[in-house]
Amino acid sequence: MEHRHKLRKQVFIYLKVFDQHTGHLLGNLGDISKQGMMIITHQPVALHQRYDIRIQLPATEDFSKKFLDITIESRWSAPDVNPELYCTGFLFVDIQVEDFAVIDQMIDLLTFEG
Numbered sequence: 001m002e003h004r005h006k007l008r009k010q011v012f013i014y015l016k017v018f019d020q021h022t023g024h025l026l027g028n029l030g031d032i033s034k035q036g037m038m039i040i041t042h043q044p045v046a047l048h049q050r051y052d053i054r055i056q057l058p059a060t061e062d063f064s065k066k067f068l069d070i071t072i073e074s075r076w077s078a079p080d081v082n083p084e085l086y087c088t089g090f091l092f093v094d095i096q097v098e099d100f101a102v103i104d105q106m107i108d109l110l111t112f113e114g
Contacts, residue, residue, distance in 0.1 A: 013058060013110050014040070020052040020069060027088075029055060032106055036091040037072070045074050045088040057102070062109055068102050070095045 014028035017039050027041035039045075055068040071094035080087050095103075 016056045018054045041086050
């Protein structure tokens, strides 16, 4: 695993992450920072690949959008403590400027403190 400049925060709601092009469920969001995220999957993910993803946001009045569409690149992958799952770290590579506010909201509202 490579060093990160900012620590990611673990989410307490596993949001679904989909491939934008196929609609296929890639996995669930495990943690997030302003620079990237970890997705928990059932299959290993190829490294250094780009993915156009759609994160399904909670259906609450806290979020003005239903989905967050971004492009990410896989950076590392490792088996989860559950041997049926994999954890893969991704870097944000293409995100709309206005969506950084949504990332901030996700960090503020959906992650554990500390």
